[in-house]
Amino acid sequence: MDFKREDIMNRVEIRAIATMLFLAGMSGAYGEEEVVCYESRKDASKVVQKEVEPGLPNVVCSPVTGAVLWWGDPYDGTEAMGEMPIEADYSTAEALVKPREEQLTLIQICGVACHNGVFPPVPKDKNPRKLTMHQDIVPDSMDLQHGRGAIWCLDCHHTTTRNKLVDNFGKEISFNQPQKLCGKCHGPVYRDWREGIHGKRIGEWATDGTKRWFVCTECHNPHDVQHGARNSGFAAIPPEAAPKLPKGMENADHERHHGSASGSAAGDGDAHE
Amino acid sequence: MSKEKIPVVNLPQHNSPQKKEVISQESVQHYDPEPPASTSRRKFIKNVSGMSAASLLGTAALMTNSDDVNANTEWAEHFQGNYRLMTDAEKQETVERLERRYSREYEKDVTVATTDAEDGVLFGYALNIQKCIGCRRCAKACVEENNQSRGDEQEIEWIRVLKMEKGEFTPERMNDGYPGDFGIQVGGNAYHAAGVVLEGEHYYEPEEVPEADSFYMPIACMQCEKPPCVKVCPVRTTYREEDGPVVIDYNWCIGCRMCIGACPYWARRFNWGEPNLPKEDMNPDTHYLGNRPRMKGVVEKCTFCIQRTRQGRYPACVEVCPVGARKFGNLLDPKSEVRKILASKRVFRLKAEMNTYPKFFYYVD
Structure with missing residues (x-):
């Protein structure tokens, strides 16, 4: 009898838990599906x-x-790219970009919360020092894979206004327009990008068509553009699924292991079975 | 039977209610009193087999007015003309009929465009073979866009991404075949499917791409200026449009697959079975010569996304490429992206020695 009661209790408990899970699932489904x-x-x-x-x-x-x-x-969430410093085959109405700052969650607060232009003290010179903060925000900041030791943080980030990038004259560049910064060093690539033959664009193919231009940092990680030994600007990514094998083929290199009609007859056992 | 009442083949024009009444009564009474107008097509074929051509058309007219979606259109489709020979009115009628069928079949508003080539436009494609990382997003985007058959039974992809081996040929490896691991795979007989007979490997599945010591070469239809597939088509259902793409009128394809044999680029695919296209995945923006749903027994291939590009949009594979290796534009416009690539990069065309004059260019930076 005791055993049975326990059993019933268990069932009730299980049902309660299941209901809770179900409710949680429902609220999840309604909240953020x-x-x-x-x-x-x-x-x-x-x-x-x-x-x-x-x-x-x-x-x-x-x-x-x-x-x-x-x-x-293709234009969802985009805005006009604005003027580029050097003229190219485009008009501002046709060239759209998706603002990067929306993707950078801390950008809104970092300029006001900590870096207010006075504190923390602005570096007196450009000698790189050891980074003591921000390893959590930028995991690869301690191991900067860009420029092979020839550049450091403040070559790209504005010294006092931390939610901006910096150009050669010390003026601010928006995170939405990283091409103005990257173009400082990567001239030929910048030129190709302006012409539309480097990088990615979506929208209309016509020369005067409306296009969304992908900016540098949408494809390249500026803190790790070398990717170690691969020495490639684009990070390795998982591929999509392979196509299905033709019907009747068990694996792609089946014949290598089992022989083929024209190959060695040694392993070609299946045909005789 | 009522010969004088069915003078033409253009079936959907039989709109007058009296005519419909007469035909349906006669046919039904004469051959099968039991089933009403919504008889299956198979049954009708069976019933009709002994009839004259005229009464066959009468039955077809009846079917056109029945509620059976598939019966309606398949009958009418059998009698439609070659797309290139159709007048604008015939095209309109054909397209409206197809739109009705697709819309009911896929339960959404399907449009079938007949947008013609624009003057002064010749589509060209350029692919940076140095940049391609072999992620296969282009092949999958193509399927999203172009309504190919999917699933275990019959999967069709228009783009193949071949993994090629970096490195050089050495005397020691002369008999290993190429690529090394797989050897030259040929053969196939009644019991065994033919192996991979191409250079390069389709079925690579590493954790991440690109793999070390590999490069990748996507191939699809090259939209040749002198297409071998067009030369061999016995029914002239495949032909080259004025703005470049080689297209197929699926309704006139007899499934002989001569074009598949003629194509030097392995670009054409055959629907061996009934294509499997789930309703929810079906792309309702279609073109008659492009991504409208295909049927069993017809050949299909890349059309440079004719339904998109004729409306001004980039092809789906161009947009999806995460490394920007794919470029597309008007070869007749000197300011277009492809022309700039032809002017400033090192370019080659696949199997140029075959004098097919592809409009698909490979380049390196």
């Missing part, structure tokens, strides 16, 4: 799936990797 995908580089350009028109999603994402596979609206 959002699908978060990434565009070019993982963890750098997140995009939340939504409907831009009835039946038309802003993006379709890969079930395998979470990468965006298809844009319903």
Whole structure:
């Protein structure tokens, strides 16, 4: 009898837990049923799936990797790129960018909360010193893989206004326009990017069509552009699923192990079975 | 039977209610009193087999007015003309009929465009083979856009990404085949499927790409100026459009697969079975010559996303490429991205020696 009662108690408990889980699941479903995908580089350009028109999603994402596979609206969330310092084949109305600052969660507060221009003390010279903060925000900051030791933080980040980048004259550059900063050193690539033959653009193919331009940091990690021994500007990413094998093939190199009609007959056992 | 009542093949024009009434009564009474107008197509074919051509058309007309979505259109589709020979009115009628069928079948508003080539436009494509990392997003984006068959039974992808081996040939490895690990795989017989007969490997699945010592070469239709596939088509259903893409009128394809054999770039795919296209995944923005749903027994291939590019949009594979290796534009516009690449980069065309004059260029920085 005791045993039975215990059993019943257990069942009640289980049911209660199940109900709680169910409720939690429901609230989760109502609260944030959002699908978060990434565009070019993982963890750098997140995009939340939504409907831009009835039946038309802003993006379709890969079930395998979470990468965006298809844009319903290529201009969703973009703004005019603004003037570039050097003229190129574009008009500001046609060239759109997606603001980077929305992706950088700390950018809004770092300029006011800590770095107010006076404190912490502004470095007197440009001699690199050991970084004591920010390893948590920028995990790769202690091991800067950019410039092979020839540059440091304040070559790109503004000395007093920390939510801005800096140009050669000490003027501020918005995080939304990193190309103005990167172009300081990477001239030929910058030139190709302006011409539309480096980097990624989506939208209309016509020369005077509206395009969303992807800016440098959407694809490249500025703190780790070398990727160690790979020495490649683009991080390695997981690939999409392989195509299905032709019907009747068990694996891609089946014949290597079992022989083939024209190859060695030694391992070709299946045909006789 | 009522020969004089069915003078033409253009079926959906039979709108007058009296005519419909007459035909349906006759057919039903004469051959099968039991089932009403929504008889299955198979049954009708069975019933109709002994009839004259005219009464066959009568039955077709009946089917056109019935509620059976598939029966309606498949009958009418059998009698539609070659797309290139259609008048604008016929095109309009054909497209409206297809839109009706697709919309009901996929339960959404499907549009089938017939947008023509624009004057002064010749589409060109450039791919930076040095940048490609082999992530296969282009192949998957293409499937999202172009309504290919998917699933275990029949998976069709228009883009293949080949993994190629870096390195050099050495005397020791002369008999290893290429790529080394897999050897030259040929053969295949009644019991065994043919192996991978291409250079390069399709089925690589590492944790991350690019792999060390590998480069990747995506191939799809090259949209040749002198396409071998067009030369061999016995029914002239595949042809080259004025702005470049080689297209197929699926309704006129007889499935002989001569074009597949003729294509030097392995670009064409065949629907061996009924394509599997889930309703929720179906892209409703289609073009007659492009991504409208295909049927069993027809060939399909890349069209440079004709439904997008004729509306001004980049092809889906260009947009999805995470490294920006894919570029697309108007070859007749000197300021276009492709023309700038042709002017400033080192460019080659695949199998240029075959004089196919592809409009797809590979380049390196």
